[in-house]
Amino acid sequence: MERDDRLGREMTRFLRNWSRRDFLRRTGQAGALLATGSGVAAFLEACGTGSSSGGGASSTVNTSGLPAVPTVASDVVAVAKKSSGKTLVVSQDPSGKGGQVAKLAAAQFEKDTGVKISYVVAPSSTSDLYAQYQRVFTSKASTPDTVNIDVVYPGAFGQYLADLKSVPLAGDLAQKSYPSLVQNDTVSGRLVGLPYQGDFGFLYYRTDLLKKYGFANPPATWQELTDQATKIQAGERAASPNFYGFVFQGNAYEGLTCNAMEWFVSNGGGNIIDNGKVTVDNSHNVDFLNLAKSWVGKISPSGVTAFIEEDSRNAFTTGSAAFLRNWPYVYALAGDPKNSKIVGNFDVAPLPHGPGGESAATVGGWQYGINGQSALKEAAAAWITYRAGPDFQKYSAINTTVPPTMDAVSKDPDVLKANPWLSIQTNRVVRPSKLGTKYNQGSTFIFQAVNGVLRGGDAKSALGQLQTSLQSLLG
Amino acid sequence: MSSRPPAGAAVAEGAAVPARRRRVRSLEASNARFAYFMLTPALLCLALVAFYPMVNTIVTSFTNSTFGQNTTNFIGLDNYTKLVQDPAFRTSIWTSVRFTIITVVFEFVLGLIVALVVNSSFRGRGVVRASMLIPWALITVISAAMWKLMYNQIYGVFNDILVTRIHVLAANVDWLGSPATALPAVAAIDIWKTTPFIALLLLAGLQLIPGDVYEAADVDGAGKIRTFFSITLPLLMPSILVAVIIRALDALRVFDLFYVLFGQRPDTTTMSIYVQEQIIYFGKVGYGSAVSVALLFIIAIFIAIYIMMSRWSVARS
């Protein structure tokens, strides 16, 4: 074959030019290449280590446009100064305004106490973060010193976290948070989490549309919501074929568990697990799921069974929905002309309730925890006391619309002015985090069951199966 | 050219037979030593990065290791008995297999078409060949997220084109959300991404076929279709088999795509997602390891089928 001839000619040419020196040179080249590769990698390692302990935190120049963060309180300084010069490794989500605030906080803390803060990234996806912490704890790593625990995970990570009652300051501060949060963060008698962000769900509605169709008030019951949404949608469909009455998060994921809890509790169906017993299979819940099923494809898009927060938020802020159930973060976006077409035409209200029930709001949010293996527990306690203290919570609430976890801060007039939705009176409910390490499994049973019904499945049998599955988890 | 072993020089010396056998054996030994030396780095890497972890996983599959529990006990085959009765696991196998079949078939057919097109000469062929590599260069997790935007029921571009512009469909479809279209939709993403790679493999194979074969067929009066099926396809078979098995193995193990798009949805859980769910999300490390081993076993079955098929096709030609 001609191919072989060509190869043959090339081969012969190489052989003729072969020499010992050439061989050494080529080996040298390869070796140099290897060395360069590893050398650059090593250099970057060194660089990386150097800069990550700075992590932008050492700069005290504030270029973010945010006002100055609060200074560190004197009792906190007293505790932290004992570890002055050491570096605390803190888990932090670097994205958004929260990330910028974190940089300012680290700079301030170092200035006031001498303790350096080094941030390691907390991935923005909760399940990625869960996986990361699993790895950290099972390998008994001593860093990061502080971690951010989602409100449903104190039970899962409790045994790996330090008891805040045994470190200075943090335990006392935690008692100032909402009682349901404190109780949530207490695992086997140990207080493992210090709440710093307290999301809860509520109803957003279009004030202009309510007025247009003659509704004086936002719906108080779920049936009223259905009726109002149906009428408004019918009227708006002529102008916008993609208009829907009510959007929420119906995807098979954690957010649906949040929605489902609100539905069940507000309709008198209990908290899924009450006093250690599974109570989810009852007639109230069956009725509600049938109602929710009737929404899909009628007043909610058929795609609502795949909606997460942003999908539902977009439907609302682009003007394609009359009612929305979502977290507080939507408020600022809906009022921003760059992101919303409904500026000035929306307001908030507690979620509707069932007959004879009370409005309920699932609690979201975060708590600080201290790694049980940390060598700097006291410094860590000082840091999280600073970050979750009333002054900082007020700062965060005003500048980044982070919901506070303390009643005192929620009622502060400046905070209320920036976040009017904080005045919503509602019953805050917590998901069954007492399932501990089995929480993910339990929540998966719940959201898969509810999602199945929303997609057309039978409510009675779904809840019956859910009852059995959850009961088997409890042991 | 005969392939005389380098020991031929010794033969030419006309030395005594026992001495030659000694030299041959010592040469073989030296060759073997050299071969072992050359193999060592690869085997070392594999031992550390692949085999030790895999053995670890297999051992763990016989325990009840769970995240959060500090004691771990051997429980024999309990995990496997549970696995066999697990409907979610069976569903995940079926989902993976369906995904594999859809993607491999479409990638093969489309890849073949693209390869045939690019193999013929026409103006602008260079452009097409160059652009074939673009889907490959877009990072998977990001392009998956972007396809999600394109598939969106309300503002997605596919619905816009199909419903609003060309009016082929009556109403906006929730491509990724509704179970009927979810798997084909995600398969379309994978097909878009990998068809160029398959096309390249097949193109290489096509270019190996000498032109004389086609001339002979022409002279014999064979039509284009007949030429394709009786000549091109059989000659291309080795390349096809390589492409198919590589793709099938990748498709069976797919993870990133489904993780980014779907999370824990029951109707789109593939085997890898199921493993992730059990080991990481639920913390059931022992049981999840058993699922991993089962996954390995299923892949091995596919490979066995492939080997049988390739032996059969080689025997035929």
Add this chain to the structure above:
Amino acid sequence: MSAATADTLPQQRRKPVKVGKVASRGLFFLLVGVILLYILFPFYWAARTSFMPDSDIYLTPVQYWPNNFTFQHYINAFSETTFVRSILNSAIVGISATVIAILVGSSASYALARFNFLGRNVALYLILAMSMFPGISILGSLYTVLQRFHLYNTLYALIIVYLTFSLPLMVWIMQSFFRGMPRDLEEAAYVDGASQFQTFWRIMIPLAAPGLATVGILTVMGCWQEYLFALSFLLSSSKWTVPLAIANTGANQASAFQIPWGDQMAETLVVMLPLIAAVLILQRRIISGLTAGAVKG
């Protein structure tokens, strides 16, 4: 190889069909057009998204050309140090892993292709068996191994893992490549007194260059895109590779729920273009590498 070489490789020659020749030619170009559209449309969509403000993405009617054209996302991309640094990290990891994999893989392939020794088949099947391993199955154990060697949160961890996972494909292609080459040159080298290693290094490797280029490209592309291991083994954002940096882009949105589409698309395109340029330059090598004996099965 000159530019003409690839085009003069044996090709399918068809006797022109006189009737309907124009029609069939037109159909052919229609097919080419459809293929191009299919391949390039998502790329166009990514580009469009990168030039428009995020809030416009959700509007209906869909904008095929941005109403509010903006370069802001590209400015954001380049001012985000994590992203810029991640390009460097990915380049280091990709190149190191590929170079080492080529050395290790071609050595192993040569041994397997040319020598008969005890355990040869076992070694071959072991190496190929690796392509069966799902990454997720060994994630936990691999993490433990890396921890023990203090490699967690280092780029070295990724280099070792990527090079190992690229070995099966490399060995697969290279060993059939080596097997397809005639032995004369090696024999001549032995006669001249070269050792086995010198023969390998000085003769076989340069000849295998097209094949090596192919697998090199495949490996680099794979390393560039790998997400799961990078996510699991890297903790500091200064060590992040490109997929991590892009997926966690987020300096500019208000809340954790939002996804900065425009920024992500801009970053993806920024990363993609040099990759594509490199591939375009080397694409002839890729095809000739695959042609020259690799795809023999």
